[in-house]
Ligand SMILES: Nc1ncnc2c1ncn2[C@@H]1O[C@H](COP(=O)(O)OP(=O)(O)OP(=O)(O)O)[C@@H](O)[C@H]1O
């Protein structure tokens with residue numbers, strides 16, 4: 063091989079290792095545009111993809127912070143359901159036949175939203191507090207929270223779906239100006255907020271320090287315990303926000319809702335390059351990882367491929383993305 | 396009372412760990428504007444005492460007064476904000492973050508919106524690095540720096556706190572000569588500003604160069620405090636060890652027989668080129684050179700850790716093609732790495748397991764299971780031989796003192812009884828008494844006809860132990876010197892700097 067060629071090759075290699083996962087997304091988009099030039103690149107379809115991304119995407123933002131800190135949060139699916147049924151129960155119209163609170167009239171929408179956020183924050187504070195103050199692994203603490211929260215959902219609803227919701231709540235499943243889905247706007251705002259938190263606040267820097275080297279973080283005077291609690295509160299709040307979008311969209315929250323979402327969220331985060339060894343990860347990665355999953359679903363639907371294949375491909379992408387990242391981060395010998 | 400002002404007064408500090416009394420009532424006083432040396436054997440309690448002062452471990456009992464104030468129940472961040480900063484014995488970088496974030500973590504400069512001001516942080520870092528003679532880009536990831544540079548970053552960080560007392564726990568164990576000089580000039584400047592430093596090191600020449608006073612600990616007890624010009628090195632060693640250490644390099648002249656390992660025109664990329672030498676049975680071959688001269692790369696290449704780009708390796712006259720450490724081990728080699736924390740220790744496993752783990756094949760009985768009796772016997776034998784200070788062989792390695800963790804690794808490789816043993820800085824961070832023990836073991840192995848290749852930055856060690864010395868300079872072989880009384884440190888340095896007259 064001549065030197066020019068090999069130079070080119072090493073340039074490509076650099077590019078791939080720097081933008082690896084974004085390139086996969088671009089590749090998927092190009093491929094779909096070629097295969098379905100009519101339906102895939104339309105504005106309507108793109109907004110649809112973004113709309114489908116919002117719920118998992120917002121939770122992936124929280125999960126990214128958790129995983130950068132070398133933790134994990136298995137409870138986000140159940141917390142979504144819990145915050146969702148609480149929000150829904152507080153926004154049932156008087157026309158509802160089965161009500162969680164028999165005599166409660168219709169509440170203003172902000173009550174439902176605040177209640178959902180409070181539920182998410184409380185669940186996060188409990189999981190995070192257990193991790194920080196008892197030293198149990200995040201996996202265990204949030205596994206417990208996942209099961210407990212789901213149990214509370216069933217108790218709270220007596221196993222019944224919560225439906226007949228106010229217009230205020232249904233707004234979160236609608237479009238503004240007829241075209242832009244509200245979830246896309248909320249997702250966009252959350253991306254910006256999370257990017258600022260992670261990149262430009264002391265809290266964000268501490269998250270990287272705690273995940274990268276907890277000993278260094280401690281010796282540098284970072285209040286590690288307090289930060290860990292905050293990290294899980296943030297994750298809980300993202301689940302609560304997602305629950306509002308979820309409730310607005312489906313208009314009726316079933317107690318079994320969002321089962322297994324935590325794994326999709328972890329998958330999106332992982333594909334986005336956040337390392338489970340801690341200390342590595344970005345907001346942009348989380349967005350790209352989420353979009354890859356959504357484009358995949360959308361593409362398979364448009365192409366009419368058996369949806370079971372989707373699971374197989376999704377699994378391969380998760381593993382492939384991590385292999386790619388490991389190579390990127392491997393110690394230069 | 397006298398009018399000496401103390402910045403720190405720690406009185407009757409006791410620290411108990413399960414099964415270990417690490418400190419048994421130690422007093423430590425540091426004057427304002429002095430550099431206090433703290434010395435003692437591995438496991439004497441030096442690091443533990445420092446951890447009590449910085450708030451990592453609360454002492455079991457005792458009193459700590461800093462700057463005239465009594466401290467009760469305080470955290471590391473309290474200690475930092477009062478004006479104590481700390482360089483840990485083990486390097487502890489946040490590898491995937493830039494230099495600047497490593498330095499300012501937890502106290503990043505902020506703009507008026509309360510957001511981190513990256514520009515300010517960049518400039519502050521640039522200035523700080525320049526002041527310690529570094530010109531690295533503050534945005535560089537710490538993982539891309541050499542261990543020595545990482546250590547310099549830790550030093551920069553400790554200095555940047557503008558503390559009244561800086562604790563330095565073995566800061567030079569990864570540094571080369573010029574960096575040590577740089578560190579010492581920084582330390583003198585700090586002292587001139589009326590601030591104090593506690594300086595821990597096993598290199599006694601450094602203690603004599605830089606400190607004003609020394610405090611000696613042994614087995615968790617305060618043994619004595621002396622002005623540095625009132626104590627000679629033998630007295631100091633005797634205070635540390637509790638007995639006289641007569642021979643630091645107990646080298647026995649052994650019979651040197653046939654060539655065991657031969658290396659011809661070996662190269663590995665840019666690290667080193669065209670190096671040829673041989674090692675005979677029963678010989679100790681020293682490899683000297685400045686940091687960055689390719690010493691470690693050379694033996695790593697022979698051992699299959701690094702890729703060989705040219706050259707041949709022969710064992711017993713037969714060419715061998717070693718592509719991985721497993722190949723090397725199969726060919727009777729063993730390797731004690733320089734970077735022990737990263738490449739060797741299993742911190743969550745016991746001392747025993749850490750010692751035997753490279754030796755499992757020799758410790759199984761006929762059924763293929765581990766022979767527990769033999770395992771216990773063997774591991775005790777080595778714990779004894781190299782004097783690993785541990786309450787039992789089942790103690791987790793992470794609970795040992797830094798130097799004792801290193802001894803565990805020395806034990807692991809000595810136990811494999813290899814034909815060819817590569818040692819990279821075998822006594823770094825190890826106290827004088829044990830140094831002499833390890834040297835005796837190395838010498839003993841050579842006496843059994845093994846071939847030893849030893850990289851060391853400490854020239855007295857090279858001259859005290861080697862039969863011949865290979866000197867590298869900037870990746871090139873500059874000399875193979877026969878060790879005799881005429882060979883001096885100066886001569887070796889001339890070859891190492893490639894500055895022969
Ligand atoms: N976390 C811990 N748990 C149990 N024992 C410990 C712990 N930390 C230290 N020790 C023990 O306390 C004693 C003193 O250790 P320390 O690290 O202070 O020694 P040191 O003087 O710094 O030695 P070195 O020169 O090897 O660094 C040792 O016997 C060590 O095994």
Ligand SMILES: [Mg+2]
Pocket residue numbers: 441442443484564796797798
């Ligand atoms: Mg120590």
